[in-house]
Amino acid sequence: MMKQAVILAAGEGQRLRPFTVTKPKTMIAIAGKPILQYVIEALARNGIRNIIIIVGYRKEQVFNYLGAGEKFGVNIVYITQEKQLGTAHALIQAKGAVQDEFLVLPGDNLIEANTIARFITAKPQAVLVKKVENTARYGVVTTDGDMVRSIEERTGDTECDIINTGIYAFDERIFDFIEAELAIPDVINNMIAQGSAVSAQETEGTWLDVVYPWDILSLNNAILRQIPPSLGGTIEAGAYVKGTVSIGKDTIIHSNSYVFGPAVIGENCEIGPNVCILPATSIGDNVVISPLSSIENSVIGKDVNIGPGSIIEDSVIDESCLIQGRFTACSDETEVRINDELHQVKIGAMLGVGCNLKSNVVAQPGVIIGNYSQVQAMKLLSGRLPDKSTVF
Amino acid sequence: MCGIVGYIGNKQAQPILLGCLEKLEYRGYDSCGVAIAGKDIEVYKDAIRVKMLGEVSPKLNGTTGIGHTRWATHGVPSQINAHPHLDCSGNIAVVHNGVINNCQELKARLIREGHTFTSETDTEVIPHLIEKYYHGNLEEATAAALDDIDGSYAIIVLAKDRAELVVARKDSPLILGLGDRENYIASDVPAILDHTDRVVYLEDGDLAVITRNEIKIKQNGSDVRRDEQKVSWNVEEAQKAGYEHFMLKEIHEQPKVIRNTLAEYTRATEHPVDLLGARDTGTDSMLLLACGTSYHAAMIGKYIIRELLKIPPRIEIASEFNYYSDVLSRAVAIAITQSGETADTLKAMKKLKEAGCRVLAVTNVVGSTASRIANETIYTRAGPEMSVAATKSFTAQLMALYWLGITQSRIDARKLASLLTELRQLPGKVQQILDDEAIIAKQARNLSRFENVFFIGRGINYPVALEGALKLKEISYIHAEGYASGELKHGPFALLGESSPVIAIVSKDNTHDAMLTNIKEVKARRSPVIALAEEGDEAIEEVADAVISLPRVESLFSPVVNTVALQLLAYYTAKERGCPIDFPRNLAKSVTVE
Numbered sequence: 001m002m003k004q005a006v007i008l009a010a011g012e013g014q015r016l017r018p019f020t021v022t023k024p025k026t027m028i029a030i031a032g033k034p035i036l037q038y039v040i041e042a043l044a045r046n047g048i049r050n051i052i053i054i055v056g057y058r059k060e061q062v063f064n065y066l067g068a069g070e071k072f073g074v075n076i077v078y079i080t081q082e083k084q085l086g087t088a089h090a091l092i093q094a095k096g097a098v099q100d101e102f103l104v105l106p107g108d109n110l111i112e113a114n115t116i117a118r119f120i121t122a123k124p125q126a127v128l129v130k131k132v133e134n135t136a137r138y139g140v141v142t143t144d145g146d147m148v149r150s151i152e153e154r155t156g157d158t159e160c161d162i163i164n165t166g167i168y169a170f171d172e173r174i175f176d177f178i179e180a181e182l183a184i185p186d187v188i189n190n191m192i193a194q195g196s197a198v199s200a201q202e203t204e205g206t207w208l209d210v211v212y213p214w215d216i217l218s219l220n221n222a223i224l225r226q227i228p229p230s231l232g233g234t235i236e237a238g239a240y241v242k243g244t245v246s247i248g249k250d251t252i253i254h255s256n257s258y259v260f261g262p263a264v265i266g267e268n269c270e271i272g273p274n275v276c277i278l279p280a281t282s283i284g285d286n287v288v289i290s291p292l293s294s295i296e297n298s299v300i301g302k303d304v305n306i307g308p309g310s311i312i313e314d315s316v317i318d319e320s321c322l323i324q325g326r327f328t329a330c331s332d333e334t335e336v337r338i339n340d341e342l343h344q345v346k347i348g349a350m351l352g353v354g355c356n357l358k359s360n361v362v363a364q365p366g367v368i369i370g371n372y373s374q375v376q377a378m379k380l381l382s383g384r385l386p387d388k389s390t391v392f
Numbered sequence: 393m394c395g396i397v398g399y400i401g402n403k404q405a406q407p408i409l410l411g412c413l414e415k416l417e418y419r420g421y422d423s424c425g426v427a428i429a430g431k432d433i434e435v436y437k438d439a440i441r442v443k444m445l446g447e448v449s450p451k452l453n454g455t456t457g458i459g460h461t462r463w464a465t466h467g468v469p470s471q472i473n474a475h476p477h478l479d480c481s482g483n484i485a486v487v488h489n490g491v492i493n494n495c496q497e498l499k500a501r502l503i504r505e506g507h508t509f510t511s512e513t514d515t516e517v518i519p520h521l522i523e524k525y526y527h528g529n530l531e532e533a534t535a536a537a538l539d540d541i542d543g544s545y546a547i548i549v550l551a552k553d554r555a556e557l558v559v560a561r562k563d564s565p566l567i568l569g570l571g572d573r574e575n576y577i578a579s580d581v582p583a584i585l586d587h588t589d590r591v592v593y594l595e596d597g598d599l600a601v602i603t604r605n606e607i608k609i610k611q612n613g614s615d616v617r618r619d620e621q622k623v624s625w626n627v628e629e630a631q632k633a634g635y636e637h638f639m640l641k642e643i644h645e646q647p648k649v650i651r652n653t654l655a656e657y658t659r660a661t662e663h664p665v666d667l668l669g670a671r672d673t674g675t676d677s678m679l680l681l682a683c684g685t686s687y688h689a690a691m692i693g694k695y696i697i698r699e700l701l702k703i704p705p706r707i708e709i710a711s712e713f714n715y716y717s718d719v720l721s722r723a724v725a726i727a728i729t730q731s732g733e734t735a736d737t738l739k740a741m742k743k744l745k746e747a748g749c750r751v752l753a754v755t756n757v758v759g760s761t762a763s764r765i766a767n768e769t770i771y772t773r774a775g776p777e778m779s780v781a782a783t784k785s786f787t788a789q790l791m792a793l794y795w796l797g798i799t800q801s802r803i804d805a806r807k808l809a810s811l812l813t814e815l816r817q818l819p820g821k822v823q824q825i826l827d828d829e830a831i832i833a834k835q836a837r838n839l840s841r842f843e844n845v846f847f848i849g850r851g852i853n854y855p856v857a858l859e860g861a862l863k864l865k866e867i868s869y870i871h872a873e874g875y876a877s878g879e880l881k882h883g884p885f886a887l888l889g890e891s892s893p894v895i896a897i898v899s900k901d902n903t904h905d906a907m908l909t910n911i912k913e914v915k916a917r918r919s920p921v922i923a924l925a926e927e928g929d930e931a932i933e934e935v936a937d938a939v940i941s942l943p944r945v946e947s948l949f950s951p952v953v954n955t956v957a958l959q960l961l962a963y964y965t966a967k968e969r970g971c972p973i974d975f976p977r978n979l980a981k982s983v984t985v986e
Binding site: 022055058059062063064067068076078154250256267270285286288302303305319320322351354372388 | 560633634635644645648651654655658659667816817819820821823824826827927943
């Protein structure tokens with residue numbers, strides 16, 4: 001059985017901007033926890049406590065959050081990949097730090113303990129695969145019985161098929177095959193071509209990927225359904241909590257507020273009076289939601305302050321935004337451009353960290369506001385604004 | 393300052409003691425050593441780092457031992473002067489933190505009585521005194537020896553063939569760590585956190601006998617009980633967790649520290665001190681007291697209290713305060729000390745308390761001496777600070793002072809609400825500076841070429857200029873001076889020129905225009921100017937050679953963002969110059985001697 005794991009957490013997640021300007025993709029919070037934490041908890045629950053994390057882009061965020069791993073019952077050693085030259089290059093950084101057999105996992109796919117429960121006994125070299133509806137952005141694995149024939153990216157072809165989860169069981173021989181290749185699937189194809197056997201094992205467990213900003217909402221929705229209810233704060237008389245809701249330490253839900261689960265509310269928050277938190281909403285620590293606001297299917301980062309009378313749906317509001325009263329983030333079907341791709345999605349607003357919105361700002365569906373943007377009162381926001389924009 | 397550790401149990405003592413000593417490194421030291429009781433007492437010590445000592449010393453066999461990191465006060469750093477020290481027979485070994493005032497007299501007496509001394513230290517009189525009084529009872533002999541001593545001490549005594557350690561403290565910190573059939577002794581908690589989180593804090597005047605199974609504490613000869621406390625810090629916090637230096641890690645922890653501190657203070661419904669009560673008793677009724685970086689926090693505290701409470705507090709450097717012959721009656725004194733063990737501050741606190749003042753301590757260490765002297769204590773929640781240069785503890789002290797000011801002021805409710813909202817935004821603003829640290833690192837590369845740097849600021853940012861200069865000089869060894877901008881003309885102007893850059897701390901408040909004028913004056917003397925200014929401050933961008941742009945904050949809170957930027961500037965400058973950032977030469981973390 002595997003005793004050690006290498007987590008690849010050096011990448012940026014460029015398509016997730018503005019959320020990945022200040023943190024790596026692995027540190028994007030889903031239902032109150034960074035994706036990387038789900039990976040570490042899955043490993044810890046399977047008894048794998050020696051963890052090497054390959055860090056690079058915005059590594060301080062990882063250091064600050066995970067420390068030496070004590071809080072999660074694991075031992076973490078960090079190795080820095082100075083330039084992000086692909087997954088195989090990231091893995092080779094761990095050469096010398098790992099012995100015998102080890103697991104390799106991407107730090108930016110959300111998994112749970114059952115995802116890898118069986119795979120930790122797999123004999124190297126092995127690939128964990130999963131059947132998905134849409135293979136568009138993944139490597140499709142062609143097998144011959146239990147053995148892998150090849151891993152290939154297929155563009156345009158989107159039928160139901162098995163794909164590569166990016167989770168591998170390797171031993172030290174893998175390092176002999178890493179040369180100029182930049183991605184682990186290339187290395188595996190190479191090994192197979194040179195006659196090595198690589199097996200495939202399928203998982204039925206959770207394996208979720210976040211690629212575009214709105215994926216944060218669907219992952220949040222999926223994970224919130226599984227979170228057990230808990231109460232660490234105070235619910236004032238006249239406030240009503242229904243469904244599975246987790247409320248952090250020292251948080252106060254003031255009178256006449258309604259919280260409909262599934263929802264997660266962090267520590268030290270002040271909600272209401274007269275606030276509605278509607279299903280599939282996650283709220284970080286130290287958040288203030290002022291009276292007469294309504295929030296639905298959204299992710300609110302820590303230290304956010306939302307003024308009175310705000311309506312927020314299908315939106316992501318990142319850390320430390322200061323939003324005055326009557327902010328409206330409407331949701332509807334809309335076209336959003338990421339790089340050169342057009343996407344048809346139903347979303348509200350995506351706000352980067354530290355935005356400062358004065359009162360009565362209205363965000364049109366699909367708006368993406370860069371980090372630290374300043375918006376004057378009574379403005380209508382549309383399209384995409386770069387970081388540190390000023391809207392007068 | 394010196395650090396001491398002790399172990400008694402069933403494991404090999406030497407590796408445990410070396411591990412504990414490494415955890416004490418942050419206090420600063422020049423030499424170290426251990427003594428292990430095996431068949432005989434074996435001592436290994438030298439003027440080297442703990443890690444080196446571990447590599448060069450032979451394996452010493454035994455499950456009871458003591459260790460020491462020394463920061464020279466009497467006698468140069470050398471192998472002979474390093475602790476532990478032995479008596480003539482070699483059967484008694486002592487480690488000591490503190491200063492013995494009457495050591496000359498005691499030493500002369502002991503020499504007359506036939507004792508032989510090998511070192512120049514004051515400590516060596518202790519094992520010889522114990523030897524003199526030892527007739528089979530180590531506890532009594534130690535008590536008798538300490539009766540002869542005038543001074544401060546935390547000591548651990550190890551004797552051959554005795555399954556016990558005797559410890560005592562007076563005016564120097566000492567804690568016990570409780571284990572399972574083993575016990576630990578250390579100058580402070582981080583040293584033993586790897587082994588146990590169950591801690592007993594000893595009081596001044598305590599003498600304790602420690603065996604592997606129990607501890608017995610006496611005060612003035614009679615048994616006393618000291619409650620066990622659970623330490624909420626974990627070892628993780630005591631490690632670097634990926635960062636190259638403790639200092640950078642601690643700088644990066646500041647958003648979290650601000651968040652935790654605010655959460656903690658919000659939770660506490662009662663205010664620890666009624667400062668307004670002080671206001672009603674008279675005009676000259678508040679004193680702020682501190683040393684070093686804490687003194688700079690106190691200076692900013694003066695502005696905060698004056699602004700929010702409309703009381704003009706007095707402020708004193710603790711070591712200077714101690715020379716006043718009398719203490720004028722004052723309703724409340726606020727003493728600020730990160731470690732809670734700063735000797736000068738403690739002395740001043742005692743003096744104030746004796747004079748009938750109410751003393752409030754602001755400290756980072758629960759159970760520290762300062763908290764026990766004070767009538768009331770506000771704890772800062774910075775967690776253990778390992779880097780000698782204070783960073784997060786300073787920010788946490790400022791948060792405590794803001795909280796004091798905000799919660800007790802008579803400013804109107806709306807202003808109060810807006811200040812609280814601003815405070816909640818502060819972690820995000822600090823994070824923004826940290827995210828953009830590459831910009832500051834770039835300026836540091838530039839700054840590292842110079843040997844003289846001036847820092848200038850006005851109003852609430854004048855103390856920030858002092859703190860910025862202190863950070864730079866202590867870790868990068870560049871000569872740096874902080875000035876109130878208006879004072880630059882009164883002398884320092886003579887030193888300006890191409891080779892003396894000026895760091896100008898500019899805030900968008902009533903000091904802004906005067907700062908702009910100062911920068912122009914400095915530029916006229918050809919000094920390169922790096923300005924810290926709010927983003928979008930075009931007037932400053934036009935005149936300064938380089939601008940470090942910082943997020944906009946309420947002027948009252950600008951010292952927090954400005955200080956964080958200057959901490960990063962000092963860090964990257966020191967790194968560029970290849971300095972040993974976490975352990976600067978000649979400096980100690982907490983100054984437990986006067």
